[in-house]
Amino acid sequence: MTARQQLARLLPLALLIAVAIAGLRGAVAVPRWNGPLRADGVAIGLALEVVLGVLLVVTMRLDATARREAEQRPLAEASDEIGVPAGLRFALKWVLGCGMLAVAAALIANLNLHFLIKPHPVVVPPSRLRAKPPPKPAAGGGGTLHIPVGPILYALLVLALVAAVVVSIWWASRLRQAARPGLFAGDVGAEELREAVESGRAALAELDDARAAIIACYLAMERTLGERGTARGLADTPDELLSRAVATGVVRGAAAGRLTALFYEARFSTHPLGPGQRDAASQALDELAAELGAEVVP
Amino acid sequence: MTPEETARRAAAILDELERAVVGRRRTLELVLIGILAGGHVLLEDLPGLGKTLIARSFARVLGLDFARIQFTPDLLPSDVIGAPLYDQRNAEMVFRPGPVFTQLLLADEINRTPPKTQAALLEAMGEGQVSVDGQTRPLPSPFVVLATDNPIEYEGTYELPEAQLDRFLMRLRLGYLAAGDETDMLRRRVARAAENVALTPVTDAAGVLAMRESLERVEISEDLLDYVVAIVTATRQDAQVQVGASPRGGLALIQLARGQALLHQRDYVVPDDIKQVAVPALAHRVTLRPELWVRQVSADDVVARLLAAVPTPRTDPAAVRHGTAAVTG
The missing domain is CATH 3.40.50.300 (P-loop containing nucleotide triphosphate hydrolases)
Incomplete structure (x- = not known):
């Protein structure tokens, strides 16, 4: 399992826990925070958030750099296994993220928000009602506009958490679909390969010269793949491109390898090519088409 | 023979x-x-x-x-x-x-x-x-x-x-x-x-x-020679490299690629032959910057990274002759 897949599994769970904490806040009593730091609690919390946030950003940037370096390595060396440094970065990201969430939860809990808790009506004895007139409002207090900052912040937090849960679940399901065998393990899809094979066969039928026909055939295939966003990378060889297609499981036979070998011979050799090679290319294309379930044109 | x-x-x-x-x-x-x-x-x-x-x-x-x-x-x-x-x-x-x-x-x-x-x-x-x-x-x-x-x-x-x-x-x-x-x-x-x-x-x-x-007698095309030169030049221009591969490195790469082609019963070299022998042919000719020793980066890693970045010859030989960019790769 890759680090991304692990993250996709853990993220919805963590967010759900955060939502639960936020929801509980509306139903349980305010945590007591009577220590000596009460007056500076919010400032300390915000400072902690900033420090943790900076550390998280640095860790994510380091992780992104390492990933870019890994992507630049040759395909043969690529591995889905997580190394020790990558594992440490992954754990650090989670620790920092969870720390930020915990500090945010503590801050919110300390805001003395009571809008979700119905205030208990104060039972006043009838004798007192009669004895004391209701107190007059303070001078100048009746005309000020009161903005409930706390409830608004709280509502925004809950909304953000719910949205994050939805997005993370969608992301996790998308990754699961991508990793499902039988579809696209790489970036070459079955439909694209099928169209590429048809383009190649058309090129082979149009040209008489065996060398030119084979090159045009492969070129058409590659161009079709490129137009569909699966172009051969600048530093890739044709063999590497088709290896990816074979690795998806869409192309299982040896036809793709034979076609690539024929292309190599046509492209990089100078010895004459006869109709035998041309027929072999045609046959390889037919086999590819058959493997992909396309209709073979005689 | x-x-x-x-x-x-x-x-x-x-x-x-x-x-x-x-x-x-x-x-x-x-x-x-x-x-x-x-x-x-x-x-x-x-x-x-x-x-x-x-x-x-x-x-x-x-x-x-x-x-x-x-x-x-x-x-x-x-x-x-x-x-x-x-x-x-x-x-x-x-x-x-x-x-x-x-x-x-x-x-x-x-x-x-x-x-x-x-x-x-x-x-x-x-x-x-x-x-x-x-x-x-x-x-x-x-x-x-x-x-x-x-x-x-x-x-x-x-x-x-x-x-x-x-x-x-x-x-x-x-x-x-x-x-x-x-x-x-x-x-x-x-x-x-x-x-x-x-x-x-x-x-x-x-x-x-x-x-x-x-x-x-194993032939190697012109654009593959250019590819070899591009790889050797990349070792000289890389930020992590203090001294790049010598021209002898390019010669070694060509000879080894021809040998690789021979083992596969071919009388012509393909780009994969060059890629497969590039690290053994070039890594020991490259001197890395001293600070990379701390990061445990080896010359093998650097050459492999360069191989993943240097463009291979284009698919269409006509595009190479006319300098057009019909298909990259």
Whole structure:
């Protein structure tokens, strides 16, 4: 399992826990925070958030750099296994993220928000009602506009958490679909390969010269793949491109390898090519088409 | 000898070698490619991984004269190349050839001797001849040096200078065997009840020379030559590299790629051949910036990264001729 897949599994769970904490806040009593730091609690919390946030950003940037370096390595060396440094970065990201969430939860809990808790009506004895007139409002207090900052912040937090849960679940399901065998393990899809094979066969039928026909055939295939966003990378060889297609499981036979070998011979050799090679290319294309379930044109 | 015949003979050589050297088919292929390309091979890894066994086995299977020099701190250049001695019977100085006058020389633990003695091999490796007392003496043909190098010991060792490293066509690192191969090796040792495997020569010196000649007939297209130059140039321009590969590195890459093509029964080189031999051909010719030692970045890593970035020849040869960019790749 890759680090991304692990993250996709853990993220919805963590967010759900955060939502639960936020929801509980509306139903349980305010945590007591009577220590000596009460007056500076919010400032300390915000400072902690900033420090943790900076550390998280640095860790994510380091992780992104390492990933870019890994992507630049040759395909043969690529591995889905997580190394020790990558594992440490992954754990650090989670620790920092969870720390930020915990500090945010503590801050919110300390805001003395009571809008979700119905205030208990104060039972006043009838004798007192009669004895004391209701107190007059303070001078100048009746005309000020009161903005409930706390409830608004709280509502925004809950909304953000719910949205994050939805997005993370969608992301996790998308990754699961991508990793499902039988579809696209790489970036070459079955439909694209099928169209590429048809383009190649058309090129082979149009040209008489065996060398030119084979090159045009492969070129058409590659161009079709490129137009569909699966172009051969600048530093890739044709063999590497088709290896990816074979690795998806869409192309299982040896036809793709034979076609690539024929292309190599046509492209990089100078010895004459006869109709035998041309027929072999045609046959390889037919086999590819058959493997992909396309209709073979005689 | 045609390329097809060479490929068949090479396969027979590798099969025979595998009777003694278990689980190292790719290493054996690369050493054979190096020999066919007319070069010298540096085997660098920890003790006990089969470096000496590989050299001995090659000498036996290729039917070449074999000599071994165990490099030590007190070895002198004359111990390697030979020295003139006074012949009392004829009252004249007579040259006594050193162990370098052989066809396959195993230079064992070459980094244990001082640079002065290491340099004694330079002319022999570079030009196939030895000059002593103003007289130049050619070495037997073929002349191949298989040198071994222990990379972990620093006490009493002398790191090979860049000029010496550049003389080697390729540097190979063996690594440990896979568990299954190691078990197989032990099983074979127990089954044969003897220390050494009796290998049979598959060819001889003339056969090796004929195979070398067939390698020269393997063609390489113009754009692949450009690709090789682009790779070599990239090693010189990379930010992590202090000194890039020399032009000799480009020549080595071409010869090794031709050998790789030959092993696959082709008389033409494809880009994959170049990619597959680029790290053994170039990594030891690249000097990294000193600070990378702390980050444990090796020259192998840098060359591999460059290979993943340097563009391969385009698919369409017409686009190459006309300078158009119909299809990248």
